[in-house]
Amino acid sequence: MLELYQFRYSPFCLKIRMALQAKELSCRIIEVVPGVGQFNIFRLSGQRQVPILKDRDNVISGSSEIIEYLEEIKPEPQLIPSNPKEAAQVHLIENWADTTFSNAAKKALLKSATLNKDLRVALLPNEIPSSIKEFLGKLPCEAINEFGSLINYGEDSSLLKSLKNLSNLVHEKEWLVGNSLSVADLAVAAQLSLIKFPTSSGEVISGKGCKGLADDPKLKNLFTWRDQLELYLLQNSSYMM
Ligand SMILES: N[C@@H](CCC(=O)N[C@@H](CS)C(=O)NCC(=O)O)C(=O)O
Known part of the structure; x- marks a missing residue:
């Protein structure tokens, strides 16, 4: 039996859960305490x-390496296309999502969490006792607001620009590259969870995210695309333990 060691809200772990769902692979999920x-x-x-x-004696780290491993043990459905041009597009998008997008999304979420008590508390691990959660929720924003001035979601913010580009990309087409699901879709959808948490994150946090982005009407398409992708994968998800 495969075992996935994860943090509940980590986008990289979500990327792997989605790949496992796509491939209909059974997996035991092991929650790691940060x-x-x-x-x-x-x-x-x-x-x-x-x-x-x-996987028995094999231990693989890094979300891209894990997906390559899954491609080896269960090639269908293929998440990395065989066509070299499409494979290159997939790798470029995956790499952008895992680095530039991930860093910007993390900062945006931290900023929102410093300004929003409910989001801050919802993000804390389950293992933290509720009395401590309550205390952290009450901390004045200024005390932890070191990221407050770092992000600007104005028209020229590069994160907002990239999200609008993605929104246009998925407007008429179901998949980011070619005509089937690929790791490009999974990597982008996974990092989007930091901007607006999907249904699969659970009711405590689902729908919450970065103020000014999660509720931007110009990005509605993009979140709808992500939600549809989750539903598509959910059809296969009864095997997660
Ligand atoms: N490049 C890695 C990034 C993984 C990563 O950033 N994991 C974060 C959780 S989202 C982590 O474990 N952070 C804890 C730490 O760095 O100590 C991948 O693709 O898997």
């Missing part, structure tokens, strides 16, 4: 980040 739980991740994989995938 901090102490990462000692075990280091012991298993020699580095501290999630996701890691364990």
Whole structure:
């Protein structure tokens, strides 16, 4: 049985859960506690980040490497096209989503969380006792608002521009590259979860996200596309444990 070590709200872990769903692979999900739980991740994989995938004696870290491994053990449906031009497009989009988009989305979410008590509390791990959650929720914004001035969602923000470009890309076409689902779709949809959490994140946080982006009418298409992608994958999801 495959085992996925993850953080519940990590977009990189969501990317892997979506790939597992697409391939209809059964998997045991192991929730890692940020901090102490990462000692075990280091012991298993020699580095501290999630996701890691364990398949008997094989331990794979890095979401792109995990998806390449899944392509090997279950080639269908193919998430990396065989056509070299399409494969190049997929890798470029995946790399952009995993780096530039991911960093900008993380900063945008941190900014929103510093300004919004409910979001801040919802993002805390389940393991934190409710009394501490309550205390953290009450901290004055200024005390933790070091990111407050970093992000600007004005017309010229590069994050907003990229999201509008993506919104146009998915307007008439179901898939970002070619005519079928690829890792480009999964990588983009996964990082979008930080901008607006999807239904699969659970009712505590679903629909919450970055004020000024999650509710921007120009990005509505993009979130609808992501929600439809989740529904499409959900059809296969009864195997997650
Ligand atoms: N390039 C890695 C990025 C993974 C990553 O950034 N994981 C974050 C969670 S979203 C993490 O484990 N952070 C904890 C840490 O860096 O200590 C991938 O594609 O899997």
